[in-house]
Amino acid sequence: MAWRSSGATNEALIENLSKNGLITQDRVKKAMLSVDRAHYAPHAPYEDSPQPIGHRATISAPHMHAAACEALLPYLRPGARVLDIGSGSGYLTHVLAELVKPGGKVVGVEHIQPLVEMGMGNTRKSAEGRELMDDGGIRYVKGDGRLGWAGEAPYDAIHVGAAAAGFHQALIEQLRAPGRLFMPVEEEQMQHIYVIDKKEDGTVTRTKDMGVRYVPLTDAPTE
Numbered sequence: 001m002a003w004r005s006s007g008a009t010n011e012a013l014i015e016n017l018s019k020n021g022l023i024t025q026d027r028v029k030k031a032m033l034s035v036d037r038a039h040y041a042p043h044a045p046y047e048d049s050p051q052p053i054g055h056r057a058t059i060s061a062p063h064m065h066a067a068a069c070e071a072l073l074p075y076l077r078p079g080a081r082v083l084d085i086g087s088g089s090g091y092l093t094h095v096l097a098e099l100v101k102p103g104g105k106v107v108g109v110e111h112i113q114p115l116v117e118m119g120m121g122n123t124r125k126s127a128e129g130r131e132l133m134d135d136g137g138i139r140y141v142k143g144d145g146r147l148g149w150a151g152e153a154p155y156d157a158i159h160v161g162a163a164a165a166g167f168h169q170a171l172i173e174q175l176r177a178p179g180r181l182f183m184p185v186e187e188e189q190m191q192h193i194y195v196i197d198k199k200e201d202g203t204v205t206r207t208k209d210m211g212v213r214y215v216p217l218t219d220a221p222t223e
């Protein structure tokens with residue numbers, strides 16, 4: 001189960017997620033092994049739980065990052081274009097960028113400027129992250145993620161890291177056909193992951209998945 005996967009090192013955490021069936025695909029395991037969570041989580045980086053990163057945001061739990069990568073994996077090919085909404089710490093943005101190397105691009109959208117900068121700074125802590133920042137494999141931008149990021153659309157995969165109040169049309173429009181969107185959606189005070197597929201002919205299907213607990217996708221704070 002989720003909470004049993006904690007480890008003393010990044011490698012131990014990822015191995016435990018794997019042993020517990022939360023990572024099943026080798027490419028996801030390799031990508032998560034290659035990004036040290038300690039560069040992104042200021043406290044208890046190798047615990048399988050969300051951690052506060054300031055500004056009322058959290059770095060999601062490792063098993064949720066794994067679930068997102070596993071669900072989006074068929075669309076995370078070398079050269080793919082990906083949108084990561086609510087990029088926060090930057091951890092998942094970096095893991096996604098590892099999965100679409102070489103030639104891929106991940107745009108991280110965050111609406112709190114200090115968190116945009118935190119994502120950039122965290123990614124620059126490793127040589128791999130610096131290379132991705134310098135060669136355009138990762139770009140962090142400030143914006144309202146409910147509108148997606150039209151400038152680099154269409155996206156093969158879109159990840160939303162905060163619970164949306166509905167199925168934002170802009171995100172579905174910015175998906176490539178074929179493409180896949182992974183997002184937590186809030187309905188009647190419950191949140192569930194939805195996997196939304198846009199098929200080659202443009203048809204859109206929604207699949208409701210596990211119950212989750214994410215911070216909400218909101219208006220930017222005014223202070």
Ligand code: SAH
Binds near residue numbers: 092143145218
């Ligand atoms: N994937 C990130 C999750 C951070 S928590 C990680 O694991 O580190 C969710 C993030 O969504 C927060 O950083 C919050 O500031 C951001 N957020 C909330 N509403 C948003 C919006 N409308 N547009 C962009 N980012 C938003």
